Amino acid sequence: MQTLNLxxxxxxxxxxxxHVGVVGSGxxxxxxEPGTDATASVRVRTTVDGFDVVWRRVLDAFFAHHPVAGRYxxxxxxxxxxxxxxxxxxxxxxxxxxxxxRIGQ
Amino acid sequence: xxxxxALVAERPELQxxxxxxxxxxxxxxxxxxxxxxxxxxxxxCDPFDRIESPWLEPQGLVPQADDGLVVVKGQLAGEPxxxxxxxxxxxxxxxxxxxxxxxACALQLAARDARAGQPISAVLVLETGGVRLQExxxxxxxxxEILSALxxxxxLRPVIGVATGPLGSxxxxxxxxxxxxxxxxxxxxxxxxxxxxxxxxEAGVAEFDSSDRALIWSVNGxxxxxxxxxxxxxxxxxxxxxxxxxxxxxxxxVPERHRSEELDVLAARLGSGDGAxxxxxxxxxxxxPAPSPGSxxxxxxxx
Numbered sequence: 070m071q072t073l074n075l076x077x078x079x080x081x082x083x084x085x086x087x088h089v090g091v092v093g094s095g096x097x098x099x100x101x102e103p104g105t106d107a108t109a110s111v112r113v114r115t116t117v118d119g120f121d122v123v124w125r126r127v128l129d130a131f132f133a134h135h136p137v138a139g140r141y142x143x144x145x146x147x148x149x150x151x152x153x154x155x156x157x158x159x160x161x162x163x164x165x166x167x168x169x170x171r172i173g174q
Numbered sequence: 175x176x177x178x179x180a181l182v183a184e185r186p187e188l189q190x191x192x193x194x195x196x197x198x199x200x201x202x203x204x205x206x207x208x209x210x211x212x213x214x215x216x217x218x219c220d221p222f223d224r225i226e227s228p229w230l231e232p233q234g235l236v237p238q239a240d241d242g243l244v245v246v247k248g249q250l251a252g253e254p255x256x257x258x259x260x261x262x263x264x265x266x267x268x269x270x271x272x273x274x275x276x277x278a279c280a281l282q283l284a285a286r287d288a289r290a291g292q293p294i295s296a297v298l299v300l301e302t303g304g305v306r307l308q309e310x311x312x313x314x315x316x317x318x319e320i321l322s323a324l325x326x327x328x329x330l331r332p333v334i335g336v337a338t339g340p341l342g343s344x345x346x347x348x349x350x351x352x353x354x355x356x357x358x359x360x361x362x363x364x365x366x367x368x369x370x371x372x373x374x375x376e377a378g379v380a381e382f383d384s385s386d387r388a389l390i391w392s393v394n395g396x397x398x399x400x401x402x403x404x405x406x407x408x409x410x411x412x413x414x415x416x417x418x419x420x421x422x423x424x425x426x427x428v429p430e431r432h433r434s435e436e437l438d439v440l441a442a443r444l445g446s447g448d449g450a451x452x453x454x455x456x457x458x459x460x461x462x463p464a465p466s467p468g469s470x471x472x473x474x475x476x477x
Contacts, residue, residue, distance in 0.1 A: 070234045088221045091201060092238040093263030100221055100239055114236045144236045
């Protein structure tokens with residue numbers, strides 16, 4: 070397995086933390102906690118080695134469109150770039166104020 | 175078959191199947207909240223506590239923040255209840271040191287509360303291949319702790335097992351299932367000790383063909399387990415139906431004798447061969463008979 074750490078400048082903010090996905094075949098889990106220091110810091114742990122460039126491209130594209138500050142922890146079990154992008158969008162959706170948090174209800 | 179709604183309209187027995195909200199397709203967390211009274215669930219050791227397995231990363235495996243097991247405490251039909259749910263998508267729902275400790279502690283705390291005059295029932299949503307091989311004896315030990323906590327609690331309050339599939343319950347966690355006060359299964363659910371591939375690799379394809387799904391479900395499937403008295407309710411894969419079956423199972427209370435103590439009954443059943451042939455037929459469609467939501471088929475107490 071391989072661990073990647075990336076940082077992006079972030080101007081947006083989110084209302085709440087979010088947890089989506091599962092560390093299951095072809096999928097990933099994301100833990101997101103909003104931050105205030107204008108940075109999106111990302112840690113990726115993946116079972117599949119050697120895809121640094123692909124990860125960077127997927128995350129570059131996402132944070133170019135959605136620069137939301139906070140800490141993102143991605144626990145990956147071989148998700149495709151499409152699945153990764155969908156899960157990241159799901160994080161944005163579930164971190165909106167209107168969304169009722171499932172954890173800790 | 176092009177007009178399915180029309181087909182359903184003229185076949186009343188298909189209505190429940192058509193209008194169901196699948197329980198099987200929910201993840202462990204959503205299942206726990208679906209069983210409990212709406213909005214009452216509170217999760218303990220949630221993913222943000224990051225109590226993950228320390229044994230997976232050194233072996234090149236990515237851990238999950240909740241180690242694939244959720245503990246959600248809330249109300250069930252207005253009474254306190256804790257749901258312990260295994261996430262089948264993470265490492266085959268396997269029980270490791272951390273996930274096992276979470277389940278065992280939840281049952282131990284429930285037993286402590288029950289002894290202190292605060293009765294709380296427990297529900298185990300089993301979706302597991304058993305002990306996590308990567309954690310070896312730590313996983314085995316965890317299962318032993320779960321068994322011991324379950325034995326303590328079941329004398330005080332019901333502990334209900336639920337196995338809906340797609341994995342079902344296998345391995346050491348099926349000993350847990352065997353000790354549960356009552357078991358709720360679906361047609362898709364399975365309950366067994368050695369899985370099909372394990373039997374095939376150990377005893378050969380002539381003994382058990384793990385590619386033969388009809389064979390697997392005729393031996394380990396929900397309908398067969400219900401027919402042979404190893405499960406107490408067989409429900410449609412429908413979240414409200416599963417919840418209702420759990421409520422009914424808890425309401426029966428603590429039996430005088432648990433199934434695991436009725437060795438004479440089980441041995442006699444084995445000899446008779448009764449119920450060994452579960453019926454899957456639904457006139458011409460090959461579909462399981464569909465109990466309507468909210469009216470789970472239940473065995474009477476003591477059967």
